[in-house]
Amino acid sequence: MTKINLQLEPNPNGQLIYFPGHFLKGIVEMTLDSVKKFRGFHVTIYGEARAHWTETRTRTTGSGENRRTTTYTVHFEGKEVYLNSRTYLFGQRGGHTFEIQPGVHRYEFACQLPDQLPYTTELKHGHIRYYAEAVLDIPWRFDKEITAPFTVVRYDDLNLFPELKIAQKFEEVKTFCCLFCESGPLIVTVTIPYTGFCGGHPVPITIDYTNKSDVDVLRTKLKLKRTIAFTSHTPERKTKTDTEKMVEKLVEGIKKGDSKCIQTTFDIPQTMMCSNGRFCQVVRISYVMEIEAEVDGCHSNPEIAFPVVIGNIPLRFDNQFVPPQTSIEQPQMPFQQPFVPPVPFVQPSAPVGDEYANDLPPTFEQAMNMPKPECTPLVQPQPSPSGNFGWNIEVPSAPANEKQ
Numbered sequence: 001m002t003k004i005n006l007q008l009e010p011n012p013n014g015q016l017i018y019f020p021g022h023f024l025k026g027i028v029e030m031t032l033d034s035v036k037k038f039r040g041f042h043v044t045i046y047g048e049a050r051a052h053w054t055e056t057r058t059r060t061t062g063s064g065e066n067r068r069t070t071t072y073t074v075h076f077e078g079k080e081v082y083l084n085s086r087t088y089l090f091g092q093r094g095g096h097t098f099e100i101q102p103g104v105h106r107y108e109f110a111c112q113l114p115d116q117l118p119y120t121t122e123l124k125h126g127h128i129r130y131y132a133e134a135v136l137d138i139p140w141r142f143d144k145e146i147t148a149p150f151t152v153v154r155y156d157d158l159n160l161f162p163e164l165k166i167a168q169k170f171e172e173v174k175t176f177c178c179l180f181c182e183s184g185p186l187i188v189t190v191t192i193p194y195t196g197f198c199g200g201h202p203v204p205i206t207i208d209y210t211n212k213s214d215v216d217v218l219r220t221k222l223k224l225k226r227t228i229a230f231t232s233h234t235p236e237r238k239t240k241t242d243t244e245k246m247v248e249k250l251v252e253g254i255k256k257g258d259s260k261c262i263q264t265t266f267d268i269p270q271t272m273m274c275s276n277g278r279f280c281q282v283v284r285i286s287y288v289m290e291i292e293a294e295v296d297g298c299h300s301n302p303e304i305a306f307p308v309v310i311g312n313i314p315l316r317f318d319n320q321f322v323p324p325q326t327s328i329e330q331p332q333m334p335f336q337q338p339f340v341p342p343v344p345f346v347q348p349s350a351p352v353g354d355e356y357a358n359d360l361p362p363t364f365e366q367a368m369n370m371p372k373p374e375c376t377p378l379v380q381p382q383p384s385p386s387g388n389f390g391w392n393i394e395v396p397s398a399p400a401n402e403k404q
Contacts, residue, residue: 001031001032001033002030002031002032002033002036002136002138002144003030003031004028004029004030004031004134004136004144004146005028005029005031005146006026006027006028006029006043006132006133006134006146006147006148007026007027007028007029007148008024008025008026008132008148008150009024009025009026009027015151016148016149016150016151017150017151017152017153018113018150018151018152018153019113019152019153019154019155020113020114020115020116020117020152020154021112021113021114021115022112022113023110023111023112023113024045024110024111024112024113024132024150025108025109025110026043026108026109026110026132026148027106027107027108027109028041028043028089028106028107028108028109028134029104029105029106029107030100030104030105030107030136031103031104031105032100032101032102032103032105033102034102035099035100035101035102036099036100036102036138037097037098037099037100037139038090038091038097038098038100038136038137038138038139039091039092039094039095039096039097039098039137039138039139040088040089040090040091040092040093040095040098040137041088041089041090041091041107041134041135041136041137042086042087042088042089042091042093042134042135042137043086043087043089043107043109043132043133043134043135044084044085044086044087044132044133044134044135045083045084045085045086045111045130045132046081046083046084046085046130046131046132046133047081047082047083047084047117047128047129047130047131047152048079048080048081048082048083048128048129049078049079049080049082049118049126049127049128049280049282049283050077050078050079050080050126050127050128050129050282050283051076051077051078051079051125051126051230051231051232051240051282051283052075052076052077052078052125052126052232053075053076053125053230053232053240054073054074054075054076055073055074055076056071056072056073056074057071057072057073057074058070058071058072059071059072074235075235076232076234076235076236076238076240077232077233077234078126078230078231078232078233078234078282079233079282080280080281080282082114082116082117082118083113083114083117083130085111087109087111089107089109091137093137097139113152116279117130117152117154117279118152118154118276118279118280118283119152119153119154119274119276120151120152120153121273121276121283121285123228123230123283124242125228125230125240125242126228126230126282126283127283128280128283129149130149130150130151130152131147131148131149131150132147132148132149132150133145133146133147133148134146154274154312155312155313156274156275156311156312156313157311157312157313158196158198158309158311158313158314158315159313159315159316161196161309164194164195164196164309164315165194165196165315165317166194166195167191167192167193167194168191168192168194168195168306169189169190169191169192170189170190170191170304170306171187171188171189171190171304172187172188172302172303172304173185173186173187173188174186174188174213174293174302175213176213176214176215176295176297176299183212183213183214183215184212184213184214185210185212185213186209186210186211186212186213186215186217186293186295186302187208187209187210187211187212188207188208188209188291188293188302188304189207189208189210190205190206190207190208190291190304191205191206191208192204192205192206192289192306194315195306195307195308195309196308196309196311196314196315197268197308197309197310197311197314198268198310198311198312198313198314199268199269199270199271199272199310200267200268200269200270201267201268201314202265202266202267202268203265203266203267203268204263204264204265205222205263205264205265205266205291206261206262206263207220207251207261207262207263207264207291208259208260208261208262209253209254209258209259209260209261209262209293210259211254211255211256211257211258211259212257213256214256214257215256215295215296215297215299216253216254216255216256216295216296217253217254217255217293217294217295217296218253218294218295218296219250219251219252219253219294220250220251220252220253220262220291220292220293220294221248221249221250221290221291221292221294222248222249222250222251222264222266222289222290222291223245223247223248223249223289223290223291223292224245224246224247224248224266224268224287224288224289224290224308225243225244225245225246225287225288225289225290226243226244226246226273226285226286226287227241227242227243227244227285227286227287227288228241228242228243228244228283228284228285229241229283229284229286230242230282230283231281231282231284246269246272246287247266247267247268247269249264249266249267251264253293253294266289268310272310273285273310274310274311274312275287275309275310275311286307287307287308287309287310288305288306288307288308289305289306289307289308290303290304290305291303291304291305292304
């Protein structure tokens with residue numbers, strides 16, 4: 001008799017729930033009642049996202065009386081592998097056989113989960129799953145396999161994406177027509193202080209109305225929609241989307257010819273699936289906030305829609321950057337400037353007239369009443385970094401080695 005058992009080490013709460021970056025540990029036991037021969041024994045840690053759905057299509061063949069139309073089913077599948085770590089406890093793939101003595105043999109294994117793993121989820125047309133599998137390679141017989149699934153969760157910190165802290169402003173201008181007459185514009189402006197949300201946190205939203213039309217806005221609808229996009233790779237690349245309205249809130253509207261500013265809050269539900277578009281492309285979960293002005297009469301409603309991100313850790317605004325209150329001419333430097341020793345002042349040997357104010361300063365020999373040297377460097381004065389004129393003697397450097 002040959003029996004194998006696979007046990008994963010649970011977290012401190014006794015659950016098989018793990019976070020990206022943590023170590024997944026476990027024990028594999030093999031129980032034998034007699035001497036057995038095996039080629040190998042390995043453990044695989046595996047994780048993938050998979051999408052699958054079917055579509056019915058028609059096919060027409062023949063012509064005339066032989067023309068036939070048939071229907072068939074097309075299976076669309078998409079797959080993305082995030083984790084595929086295999087460890088051989090003994091032996092190797094396609095290697096020689098080993099004789100294992102009877103008894104209980106225990107093997108420990110460990111695997112560090114990557115940081116970019118998407119969280120486990122089960123959806124209608126796809127899933128993201130993780131499991132550990134132990135396989136005993138038996139020659140000339142079916143292999144023995146055992147699988148232990150586990151769950152991966154994430155703590156998505158919205159503060160890692162500074163662009164989510166930027167306030168956003170959206171505007172929609174709508175005019176209404178009746179036969180050949182066109183009304184004045186209805187201007188809807190939506191301002192939101194940030195676009196990263198967490199479950200259970202209210203989001204402040206400001207809606208400015210300027211209604212110069214002759215149509216009343218009965219009410220304003222605030223909606224949060226979740227879109228799940230399933231992407232296939234075979235038999236062709238295609239995306240199937242499922243959109244669901246998660247939350248809806250109604251606020252007041254505005255009469256024709258009036259202006260109004262509506263300040264309200266939008267509560268995000270406590271249990272919300274986080275956005276995973278940064279980590280998964282086969283089963284992609286995203287959110288859109290929509291503001292719809294429901295107008296009176298047979299007119300289309302103006303809408304404003306913009307993407308938002310749902311995470312676990314809310315945004316923090318206590319350490320916002322405050323620009324320094326200094327002038328442009330003297331900016332505040334983020335580092336300490338190096339010390340530059342002052343240049344000693346040398347009294348000239350003779351007064352300088354106004355007509356020579358822009359000439360060069362006296363040479364060192366003239367200032368110190370020294371005889372003029374026989375030869376002087378034939379160089380032209382160059383401005384120094386400080387703006388003054390001085391001598392800039394070029395020192396020849398060694399020729400650079402050319403790359404052959």
